[in-house]
Amino acid sequence: MVETIASLLRRSAALASVSDTPRLDIEVLLGHVLQKSRTYLFTWPEHALSEDEYRLFEALFERRLRGEPVAHLTGSREFWSLSLSVSPATLIPRPDTELLVETALQLPLPESAKVIDLGTGTGAIALALACEQPAWQVVAVDAVDAAVILADTNRRQLGLLNVDIRQSDWFAALGDLRFDLVISNPPYIDSSDPHLQQGDVRFEPKSALVAEGRGLADLETIIQQAPVHLNNGGWLLLEHGWQQAQAVRELMQAAGFDRVETRQDLGGRDRATLGQWTDSA
Structure with missing residues (x-):
């Protein structure tokens, strides 16, 4: 089955139990996997992920389901418009x-x-x-x-x-x-x-x-x-x-x-x- 940006964005509901911002979490993870901006996600919702991209997304999604912070999964967080590397x-x-x-x-x-x-x-x-x-x-x-x-x-x-x-x-x-x-x-x-x-x-x-x-x-x-x-x-x-x-x-x-x-x-x-x-x- 080919997974697209749109199909993966629809999985945000699954994160509702571990996050106050499930949709944003999915967007950030997808942007990280694809190395694209959130604007790209909205512009090209039918873009299909490659097999490697999908595997990486699935791994990060499963970790987020276990409660790991998105910032730890992507290795960065924005603060005062600065992109900062983060770690545990x-x-x-x-x-x-x-x-x-x-x-x-x-x-x-x-x-x-x-x-x-x-x-x-x-x-x-x-x-x-x-x-x-x-x-x-x-x-x-x-x-x-x-x-x-x-x-x-x-x-x-x-x-x-x-x-x-x-x-x-x-x-x-x-x-x-x-x-x-x-x-x-x-x-x-x-x-x-x-x-x-x-x-x-x-x-x-x-x-x-x-x-x-x-x-x-x-x-x-x-x-x-x-x-x-x-x-x-x-x-x-x-x-x-x-x-x-x-x-x-x-x-x-x-x-x-x-x-x-x-x-x-x-x-x-x-x-x-x-x-x-x-x-x-």
């Missing part, structure tokens, strides 16, 4: 995290701002900021070897020269370096959260998702350590869970940050909190 060693960049990039670009930072992205993973946040602001000097760190390698691979693929990828457990390897902006999407999920056993999250590294202290431990560590690494008037910007906004604001205020406020994500949920550091000396 890091979190898959999510649209909600683009709020951090959007907020950072609105801040009154110096023209040649020094920025650090803590726990960079794929490098998504750091690379998006570096693309938007070529005069900024961006440092991106991660404690995991594989993440550092992946982030630097993405940096090289994008040809960015204003990003320095390093290995560091938060600020540990940064000495006395100071920045105009500290930005991070750290682990913030409580270990007992039932969502950890659902959907794509099951295939992502728990070390990049889970934090002690009801999910607040890493957020608190960054908030407490950030002042030592912020220039006078510098900013701290953190992603967090939608129910953690008040706790994060209180932690920032207790640490001495001013102008503390929370921003909402695409779904209208509290998702990022920022504050400004002013040296008291």
Whole structure:
């Protein structure tokens, strides 16, 4: 039996039990197999797959049925219009995290701002900021070897020269370096959260998702350590869970940050909190 683009697109219903976007999943997998855009799929629905193409699609489709994330199947994910390589060693960049990039670009930072992205993973946040602001000097760190390698691979693929990828457990390897902006999407999920056993999250590294202290431990560590690494008037910007906004604001205020406020994500949920550091000396 000859399988066409149209016939395979009709199989999207089978993915409804493992995906909120079954039709999009099929389109992305088909585009990956055929090395064509989604526009091509709509333009040439009667295109027949070769035997090799069909076998590859079937293999990827079966893995998706078992719940594997589409980004892991294709090896890439788009973030802030950038195509980034991904791997099971890091979190898959999510649209909600683009709020951090959007907020950072609105801040009154110096023209040649020094920025650090803590726990960079794929490098998504750091690379998006570096693309938007070529005069900024961006440092991106991660404690995991594989993440550092992946982030630097993405940096090289994008040809960015204003990003320095390093290995560091938060600020540990940064000495006395100071920045105009500290930005991070750290682990913030409580270990007992039932969502950890659902959907794509099951295939992502728990070390990049889970934090002690009801999910607040890493957020608190960054908030407490950030002042030592912020220039006078510098900013701290953190992603967090939608129910953690008040706790994060209180932690920032207790640490001495001013102008503390929370921003909402695409779904209208509290998702990022920022504050400004002013040296008291």
